[in-house]
Each structure stands twice: as structure tokens, then as C-alpha cells.
Amino acid sequence: MSAEHLLLTVDDVDDHNHDGGVMKFQIRDLRKVSDAGVPILNGINVGIPKGKIVGIIGPSGSGKSTLLRALNRLWEPPSDTVFLDGRDIVDLDVLGLRRKVGMLFQLPVLFQDNIRYGPNLRGKKLTDVEVSKLLTLADLDSSFLSKTGGELSVGQAQRVALARTLANEPEVLLLDEPTSALDPISTQNIEDVIVKLKKKRRMTVVMVSHSIKQIQRVADVVCLLVNGEIVEILKPNELSEAKHPMAQRFLQLSS
Ligand SMILES: Nc1ncnc2c1ncn2[C@@H]1O[C@H](COP(=O)(O)OP(=O)(O)OP(=O)(O)O)[C@@H](O)[C@H]1O
Numbered sequence: 001m002s003a004e005h006l007l008l009t010v011d012d013v014d015d016h017n018h019d020g021g022v023m024k025f026q027i028r029d030l031r032k033v034s035d036a037g038v039p040i041l042n043g044i045n046v047g048i049p050k051g052k053i054v055g056i057i058g059p060s061g062s063g064k065s066t067l068l069r070a071l072n073r074l075w076e077p078p079s080d081t082v083f084l085d086g087r088d089i090v091d092l093d094v095l096g097l098r099r100k101v102g103m104l105f106q107l108p109v110l111f112q113d114n115i116r117y118g119p120n121l122r123g124k125k126l127t128d129v130e131v132s133k134l135l136t137l138a139d140l141d142s143s144f145l146s147k148t149g150g151e152l153s154v155g156q157a158q159r160v161a162l163a164r165t166l167a168n169e170p171e172v173l174l175l176d177e178p179t180s181a182l183d184p185i186s187t188q189n190i191e192d193v194i195v196k197l198k199k200k201r202r203m204t205v206v207m208v209s210h211s212i213k214q215i216q217r218v219a220d221v222v223c224l225l226v227n228g229e230i231v232e233i234l235k236p237n238e239l240s241e242a243k244h245p246m247a248q249r250f251l252q253l254s255s
Pocket residue numbers: 034035040058059060061062063064065066067
């Protein structure tokens with residue numbers, strides 16, 4: 001399949017509430033080779049539609065995290081490959097980029113004043129009321145204001161980490177298996193928050209997950225990554241129709 005066929009358009013996204021075809025990210029022929037000369041990303045061509053949840057699934061080692069990390073320059077992509085709102089991200093101020101493009105990892109690492117940290121860096125002091133609002137957004141009550149990191153369960157800590165990311169008012173949320181360490185209830189809480197953020201704040205979300213069911217619950221469109229290539233782009237309810245043999249095998253074993 002040629003690269004042009006894999007350019008994601010808003011028509012691929014089964015939802016009427018779109019922004020007239022606006023892409024938040026455009027990724028063009030993104031490649032990465034390891035120091036040992038092994039290809040990690042093999043020419044990624046895809047658009048990430050504004051205000052949508054794009055799921056990324058694929059076998060272990062297929063390059064999902066590397067792709068995600070390219071979007072906020074945790075891995076520095078080559079110039080002319082990743083564009084945010086039409087601008088090459090390597091030309092942007094890296095801290096400004098990371099405020100706009102927040103990231104949540106698999107396991108949260110926390111300390112008490114974390115939520116205030118990002119705004120503080122920008123000289124903005126959040127009041128207790130503002131912090132409470134962020135906690136509410138992440139489905140936590142204000143009692144969490146006075147709790148230290150050690151008093152939180154992993155699920156609560158992940159929601160506090162989400163509130164911390166949201167304190168920067170990001171336009172894009174990158175999620176790297178954000179619920180893989182959580183129980184089903186905490187997982188559902190995080191999924192609900194993600195969907196709410198998309199609906200209420202029209203946030204763009206790119207989510208890596210090993211859970212096909214999770215991707216089917218939250219994503220508007222799904223990219224299947226195999227050996228550093230997006231081999232198919234499907235709607236969540238069409239995943240069983242994947243044609244690439246590795247993608248079929250992965251989906252069969254995962255379901
Ligand atoms: N800095 C690096 N140097 C060399 N190889 C790397 C580096 N980062 C990642 N890789 C390799 O690149 C490939 C893709 O890694 P990546 O973490 O992006 O995959 P993934 O699809 O997210 O995997 P998983 O599902 O297991 O988390 C792997 O083979 C990995 O070993």
C-alpha cells in the first residue's frame with residue numbers, strides 16, 4: 001500500500017462534530033533508524049485530526065512510543081517531518097511545544113505540588129480553587145489537594161498526573177498506555193475523562209494502548225502500526241476487517 005493511501009483524512013473519522021477537515025498534526029515520511037542501523041520508524045505518513053481521539057495499536061516494538069515521543073520532541077524528529085498547526089515542530093520553542101502537547105505516561109511519578117509546577121514555570125500561581133477545578137476535571141475531589149504522592153493509589157496518582165498535565169491547558173494530549181497499570185474502575189475513570197476532554201474542550205488525543213477493547217471504547221479512528229509503518233487506518237468498529245497479515249494476527253491474539 002502506498003504512503004498516500006495512508007494519509008488520514010477527517011472523512012476517515014466517523015463523527016459529525018469535526019473542524020471542517022483541520023489537521024492538528026501532519027506527519028510526513030517520518031523515519032528513524034537505531035544506532036545499530038535497525039529501522040524503528042519506516043516512513044510514517046498520517047494526519048491527526050483536530051478534536052479527535054486517534055488510537056495507535058500494534059505489536060510490541062512496532063514503534064508506537066517512538067512515534068508518540070516524536071510529537072512533543074521527547075525524540076527529536078528530523079526537520080520537515082512533523083507539523084503542528086502547519087508549523088514544523090523543530091522550529092518551535094520546545095517548552096512551548098510541550099505545554100501545548102501534554103503527555104501522560106504508563107506510570108505516574110508524583111510529588112505534592114506537581115499540579116502547580118507547570119503553571120509556576122510560566123509565572124502563573126494557581127489558587128486552591130483553580131487546583132480543585134483541575135482535580136474535578138480529572139474526576140478527583142478537593143481532598144486530594146492536601147494529600148501527598150505517597151498517600152495515593154496508582155489509579156488516583158494517574159488522575160493527579162492527568163490533572164497536572166491539564167494544568168498547562170494543552171491542546172493535544174499524548175497518552176502512552178495510560179491505564180495499563182490500573183484496575184478496571186480506575187481505567188474507566190481515565191477513559192471517561194479523556195472522552196470528556198475531547199467533547200468539552202475539543203482536545204486532540206493520540207493514545208497508544210495494548211487494549212483493543214479500550215481503543216474501541218474511546219478512539220474515533222485507529223492506526224495499526226507494524227514494523228515502524230502504519231499499515232492500516234480503520235474505524236474502531238472495523239478493526240476485525242484489517243487486511244495486513246501481521247495486523248490480523250495481532251488483532252486475533254489480542255481479542
Ligand atoms: N533510543 C533507542 N535506541 C535504540 N533502539 C530503540 C530506542 N528506542 C526504541 N528503540 C527500539 O525501537 C523499537 C520501537 O520501540 P518502541 O518503544 O517505540 O515500540 P512500542 O511499539 O512502543 O513497543 P511496546 O509496545 O513494547 O511499548 C524497539 O525495537 C526498540 O527496542
